[in-house]
Amino acid sequence: MDFNKNFVKNQVSRELDVISAAMTSYIKGVMIIDNEGKILYVNTAFLRLFGFRSKAEVIGRSVDELAPKELTQILLKREEILRRKDKKSEDFLVYEKDDSKIYIKTIFSVVVNQKGIKIGHMVVFDDITELKQLELALKDAEKFGESIVATIREPLLVLDANLRVVFANRAFYQTFQVTPKDTEGKLIYDLGNRQWDIPELRELLEKILPENTSFDNYRVEYDFEFIGKRVMLLNARRIYHNNHITRLILLAIEDITERVKIENALKESEEKIRKAYNRAEFYKDLLSHDISNILQSISLTIGVILSDPNITREQKDDMKIIDTQIERGAKLIATIQKLSKLEESPVKLESIELCGILKQAIKFIQNSFKEKDIKIKVITQNEKIFVMANSFLLDVFENLLHNTVKFNINFVIEISIRILSVQIEGKNYIQLEFSDNGIGISDDRKESIFQRADQENKSVHGMGKGLSLVKKIITSYKGSIWVEDRIPGDYSQGSIFFLQIPEKC
Amino acid sequence: MISIFIVDDDDSIRNLYRILLTKKGYKVIGSAGNGVEAVTMYKKFPEKPDIIIMDHRMPIKNGIEAAKEILQANGKSKIIFASADISVRELAFSIGVISFKLKPFSPDRLIENIEKAISLNYKNS
Numbered sequence: 071m072d073f074n075k076n077f078v079k080n081q082v083s084r085e086l087d088v089i090s091a092a093m094t095s096y097i098k099g100v101m102i103i104d105n106e107g108k109i110l111y112v113n114t115a116f117l118r119l120f121g122f123r124s125k126a127e128v129i130g131r132s133v134d135e136l137a138p139k140e141l142t143q144i145l146l147k148r149e150e151i152l153r154r155k156d157k158k159s160e161d162f163l164v165y166e167k168d169d170s171k172i173y174i175k176t177i178f179s180v181v182v183n184q185k186g187i188k189i190g191h192m193v194v195f196d197d198i199t200e201l202k203q204l205e206l207a208l209k210d211a212e213k214f215g216e217s218i219v220a221t222i223r224e225p226l227l228v229l230d231a232n233l234r235v236v237f238a239n240r241a242f243y244q245t246f247q248v249t250p251k252d253t254e255g256k257l258i259y260d261l262g263n264r265q266w267d268i269p270e271l272r273e274l275l276e277k278i279l280p281e282n283t284s285f286d287n288y289r290v291e292y293d294f295e296f297i298g299k300r301v302m303l304l305n306a307r308r309i310y311h312n313n314h315i316t317r318l319i320l321l322a323i324e325d326i327t328e329r330v331k332i333e334n335a336l337k338e339s340e341e342k343i344r345k346a347y348n349r350a351e352f353y354k355d356l357l358s359h360d361i362s363n364i365l366q367s368i369s370l371t372i373g374v375i376l377s378d379p380n381i382t383r384e385q386k387d388d389m390k391i392i393d394t395q396i397e398r399g400a401k402l403i404a405t406i407q408k409l410s411k412l413e414e415s416p417v418k419l420e421s422i423e424l425c426g427i428l429k430q431a432i433k434f435i436q437n438s439f440k441e442k443d444i445k446i447k448v449i450t451q452n453e454k455i456f457v458m459a460n461s462f463l464l465d466v467f468e469n470l471l472h473n474t475v476k477f478n479i480n481f482v483i484e485i486s487i488r489i490l491s492v493q494i495e496g497k498n499y500i501q502l503e504f505s506d507n508g509i510g511i512s513d514d515r516k517e518s519i520f521q522r523a524d525q526e527n528k529s530v531h532g533m534g535k536g537l538s539l540v541k542k543i544i545t546s547y548k549g550s551i552w553v554e555d556r557i558p559g560d561y562s563q564g565s566i567f568f569l570q571i572p573e574k575c
Numbered sequence: 576m577i578s579i580f581i582v583d584d585d586d587s588i589r590n591l592y593r594i595l596l597t598k599k600g601y602k603v604i605g606s607a608g609n610g611v612e613a614v615t616m617y618k619k620f621p622e623k624p625d626i627i628i629m630d631h632r633m634p635i636k637n638g639i640e641a642a643k644e645i646l647q648a649n650g651k652s653k654i655i656f657a658s659a660d661i662s663v664r665e666l667a668f669s670i671g672v673i674s675f676k677l678k679p680f681s682p683d684r685l686i687e688n689i690e691k692a693i694s695l696n697y698k699n700s
Contacts, residue, residue, distance in 0.1 A: 358659070359632065359659045359660060360659075362659030362677075362678040362679055363585055363588065363659055363678060363679075365678070365679035366588055366659070366678040366679040366680070367585070367587050367588055367591060368679075369679045369680065369681055369682060370588065370591035370592065370595055370682055371591060372682070373591075373595045373681070373682025373683070373685075374591060374594050374595050374598065374682075376682075377595065377598040377599060377682075378598075393681065396679055396681075399679070400679050404661075407661065
């Protein structure tokens with residue numbers, strides 16, 4: 071009998087030793103109190119958690135004497151907590167220690183003796199500070215995200231995996247005239263009297279998005295019940311967990327109705343301009359063609375009259391005047407056609423030998439003004455000079471020389487053409503200087519002579535459209551043209567026209 | 576005598592060509608007002624003209640098409656293209672016309688071209 075008693079006693083003693091050792095090394099704080107709230111037991115983790123130095127400070131005391139207050143209040147509520155059906159723990163106790171916060175979860179259980187009689191409570195204290203901090207950080211991040219979303223000017227919806235609205239921003243409510251109450255928690259298709267139950271949107275959210283992380287600029291046109299027809303671009307991003315299960319869906323809705331209206335208006339306007347341009351081109355072509363034919367008839371008539379052997383000298387002179395006018399008309403038509411061609415398409419440039427073209431132009435001028443004494447001197451170091459230009463270069467030289475001769479009242483017309491290489495901002499140009507002894511160009515006309523006499527600038531007179539053509543051609547070569555007095559300060563002594571044309575590399 | 580065939584849709588131009596060229600000593604063997612008429616008449620000429628003066632913009636068939644068909648029928652035909660449409664200049668040369676005169680041109684220039692064209696080695700103006 072003594073043997074058995076001793077055995078049981080030893081066994082109990084061993085078990086108590088094991089339990090005591092386990093409690094001592096247990097990382098969670100443990101406290102056992104009796105029915106009156108007197109503390110029977112605390113483990114080492116409890117002391118560490120609440121800053122007690124020894125068990126003696128705690129054991130035998132009543133829980134309502136304990137500091138801190140938060141701990142006392144929770145323990146006093148133990149009966150109430152245990153009466154709960156589901157949650158036998160009090161959420162969190164906030165305890166300050168060394169100016170830091172510790173979040174502790176308290177879990178209550180009833181302690182009964184071997185006869186099943188309740189003798190007190192066991193309370194387990196779990197330090198959940200890290201978990202709580204993560205949770206708070208997550209909430210902060212969500213709030214931060216929501217505040218960003220709220221400020222976005224485009225309507226934006228945050229949906230959960232079941233396509234229910236978690237959040238909608240102010241722009242969404244304003245644009246689609248709905249309230250948060252009628253929106254949050256609702257299935258997207260049920261929003262605003264089911265106005266979002268759009269087949270294309272269903273296709274996007276249920277078929278396209280699950281197979282892709284996102285979709286961009288999906289154009290949807292829909293006639294909404296309250297706000298009318300809208301054109302929208304939908305952009306969506308799927309936010310998912312590591313296991314690829316959708317957590318949230320961000321759906322941005324860009325209302326491009328106004329933009330589309332403007333684009334359509336612009337297209338209409340462009341179409342009108344294109345038609346107007348084509349009409350203008352048609353009439354320009356018709357006019358120049360038909361006028362050319364009329365001039366041709368007149369020219370042939372002159373030919374017929376001049377072929378009469380009985381024609382008088384006076385009649386011959388009259389015919390010559392008419393012939394000159396025909397030439398003027400022909401030149402005008404050619405200039406208009408060239409100006410038009412320069413404006414309608416990008417100019418194709420090629421390597422052109424400049425001196426040969428200049429010689430052709432000089433020959434043309436000398437043939438055109440046979441009755442005048444024209445002395446043209448070309449000063450150049452090189453007979454073969456290549457520039458980046460095109461066939462219009464001949465028109466440039468012919469027009470310049472024609473004007474120089476036409477606006478010169480001297481008995482002998484002197485023209486000097488100096489050709490030299492210049493470098494401007496690291497690029498090589500050929501500079502031509504057409505110097506004459508003509509009537510000159512006053513300062514107030516030095517720029518306007520190159521301008522086109524169009525609708526906005528009808529007042530430009532003097533040298534016809536020739537110089538505006540020259541300017542246009544030179545500009546298309548990425549060159550430049552200007553005029554200066556031959557004798558600085560005295561424009562009446564003649565002019566120098568300066569031309570710079572990019573040299574062939 | 577050098578024979579000339581005139582093709583132009585403008586009646587007055589056709590008549591003026593005829594009067595001028597006749598006065599200058601050429602023989603105008605016929606004139607046509609469009610491309611189809613020109614090809615038909617050309618094929619019927621028992622003796623082909625030495626020179627054809629061909630306009631471009633004409634009803635039914637334009638000058639380029641007519642010139643092509645005439646040159647297909649007789650590769651040695653000498654066609655002076657006389658048009659107010661500069662845009663067809665290169666095309667006209669590419670099909671084989673020997674000269675291109677941009678309207679308006681002087682009668683003297685036309686005579687010069689005819690004279691050059693009838694000389695054997697003349698290829699271009």
